Amino acid sequence: MTSLHEPPHETAELFTFPQPRATGCPFDPPPAQRRPATRMALWDGAPCWMVTDYQDVRTVLSDRRFSADARIEGFPFFAPGRRAFIRDEPAFIRLDDPEHQRLRRMMTGDFLVKRVDQLRPRIQRIVDDALDAMIAKGAPADLVADFAFPIPSLVICELLGVPYEDHEFFQRQSRLVLDATAGAEQVKAAMDDFNAYMTELAASKKGEEDGIVARLASREDLTPGEVASNALLLLLAGHETTANMTSLSTLVLLRHPEQLAKLRAEPELVKGAVEELLRYLTIVHTGLPRVAVEDVELPGGAVVRAGEGVFAMIAAANRDEEMFGAGEELDITRDARRHLAFGFGVHQCLGQPLARVELQIALATLVRRLPGLRLAVPFEQVRFRTESLIYGLHELPLAW
Amino acid sequence: MHVSVDQDRCCSSGQCVLAVPTVFDQDEEEGVVRLLDADPSPELDEKLRTAAALCPAGAISLTEVAR
Ligand code: SF4
Numbered sequence: 001m002t003s004l005h006e007p008p009h010e011t012a013e014l015f016t017f018p019q020p021r022a023t024g025c026p027f028d029p030p031p032a033q034r035r036p037a038t039r040m041a042l043w044d045g046a047p048c049w050m051v052t053d054y055q056d057v058r059t060v061l062s063d064r065r066f067s068a069d070a071r072i073e074g075f076p077f078f079a080p081g082r083r084a085f086i087r088d089e090p091a092f093i094r095l096d097d098p099e100h101q102r103l104r105r106m107m108t109g110d111f112l113v114k115r116v117d118q119l120r121p122r123i124q125r126i127v128d129d130a131l132d133a134m135i136a137k138g139a140p141a142d143l144v145a146d147f148a149f150p151i152p153s154l155v156i157c158e159l160l161g162v163p164y165e166d167h168e169f170f171q172r173q174s175r176l177v178l179d180a181t182a183g184a185e186q187v188k189a190a191m192d193d194f195n196a197y198m199t200e201l202a203a204s205k206k207g208e209e210d211g212i213v214a215r216l217a218s219r220e221d222l223t224p225g226e227v228a229s230n231a232l233l234l235l236l237a238g239h240e241t242t243a244n245m246t247s248l249s250t251l252v253l254l255r256h257p258e259q260l261a262k263l264r265a266e267p268e269l270v271k272g273a274v275e276e277l278l279r280y281l282t283i284v285h286t287g288l289p290r291v292a293v294e295d296v297e298l299p300g301g302a303v304v305r306a307g308e309g310v311f312a313m314i315a316a317a318n319r320d321e322e323m324f325g326a327g328e329e330l331d332i333t334r335d336a337r338r339h340l341a342f343g344f345g346v347h348q349c350l351g352q353p354l355a356r357v358e359l360q361i362a363l364a365t366l367v368r369r370l371p372g373l374r375l376a377v378p379f380e381q382v383r384f385r386t387e388s389l390i391y392g393l394h395e396l397p398l399a400w
Numbered sequence: 401m402h403v404s405v406d407q408d409r410c411c412s413s414g415q416c417v418l419a420v421p422t423v424f425d426q427d428e429e430e431g432v433v434r435l436l437d438a439d440p441s442p443e444l445d446e447k448l449r450t451a452a453a454l455c456p457a458g459a460i461s462l463t464e465v466a467r
Contacts, residue, residue: 061456062456062457062458101411104411104412105412105430105431105432108412108430108431109428109429109430109431111412111414111431112412112414112426112428112431113414113417113418113426114417114426337419337450337454338453338454342413343456344456345411345456345457346409346411346456346457347411348411348413348456348457349413350412350413352413352414353414353418
């Protein structure tokens with residue numbers, strides 16, 4: 001095994017975030033990610049790989065010789081703050097099977113394709129209410145605060161049984177926790193507050209049956225720490241990702257008027273459009289971390305040694321020309337289903353059926369109800385969330 | 401095409417259900433894949449290949465059957 005304490009590779013380039021986007025197009029993955037598998041060094045000197053090819057990325061995410069367990073020596077943290085994110089009793093995302101599967105299966109029931117389909121009328125109501133309120137306030141409105149965030153926040157709060165009144169608190173904590181540039185102390189403090197909140201909420205719901213938090217809290221086979229970290233993950237993942245996909249997708253469509261017109265003319269294209277937007281934008285732009293537990297030769301030829309960290313760059317892989325043909329172009333009519341925006345392998349996003357339905361309804365409703373939708377500021381003034389693990393927009397001023 | 405599924409590997413992503421709802425389903429509790437039809441009609445071959453490629457857990461196996 002390569003030890004963490006070996007001196008870094010003399011020639012290895014440093015792996016840092018945020019990785020700047022090309023000046024031309026803030027929707028394209030950072031140029032630093034557009035190259036073959038590259039061996040790099042982390043801030044702490046540990047060797048790591050950046051893997052960007054579609055087949056390599058798929059292999060890293062689905063081959064069991066790569067572990068998602070952050071407690072294994074060599075697991076890559078691209079900044080000190082990332083280590084502080086991991087709890088003593090990790091959520092399922094940072095465990096391997098069989099532990100991962102045991103925990104994950106306790107939560108899958110609420111995210112089944114059929115179950116989520118039954119939520120469509122409720123989600124449509126939430127979307128319409130948010131849009132009504134935004135229209136009532138008048139233009140210019142901030143799509144991020146008035147539409148993109150409230151929708152997934154309300155939905156995940158209802159599913160979990162978390163009081164929506166607390167959303168300002170947990171949106172603030174999420175933002176801190178997901179800030180790639182935040183220091184270890186800052187991330188740890190935010191995680192501790194967040195965790196204390198969830199632990200208390202779970203304790204108060206023990207014995208109840210309604211909502212995921214109550215159901216997890218009432219299980220004999222979970223510790224309070226496991227309940228808190230897993231519920232917290234769902235809360236965090238459930239609103240940040242969809243919210244940023246919604247605002248970023250809207251902006252991309254406004255920048256591609258011909259695609260927007262197509263979607264307006266044929267609303268039934270929305271399902272495919274959402275897959276294409278997921279592929280094109282791939283908002284988890286920092287890559288997905290794994291550690292090799294055996295030596296592995298990747299399809300592209302790179303050999304990753306046991307104990308080396310790997311970042312699977314799903315954003316770059318999703319532009320693969322061989323897989324998607326003209327991968328650099330946004331085309332809402334293409335079959336983009338093989339994208340890796342939700343990851344791949346057993347860790348593939350648990351909430352993806354919900355994310356899909358939320359995005360489909362939010363985007364379809366927005367383009368249907370606001371035919372005059374347009375940016376209320378010059379494009380150059382739109383601020384992108386480059387510092388966050390989840391790419392998105394700080395605000396999106398719109399008129400209609 | 402003959403279809404088989406490995407429920408132990410399944411991570412309940414639901415990709416198969418979205419791709420071919422007449423062949424795949426998910427159980428109510430944990431979302432584990434359920435096979436509704438192990439020998440679907442040949443018109444579905446292409447869709448089945450997509451489902452197998454989409455399955456993140458490698459839980460779907462296809463075998464060509466001689467016709
Ligand atoms: S696609 Fe694979 S992992 Fe997902 S539900 Fe179907 S069999 Fe399970």
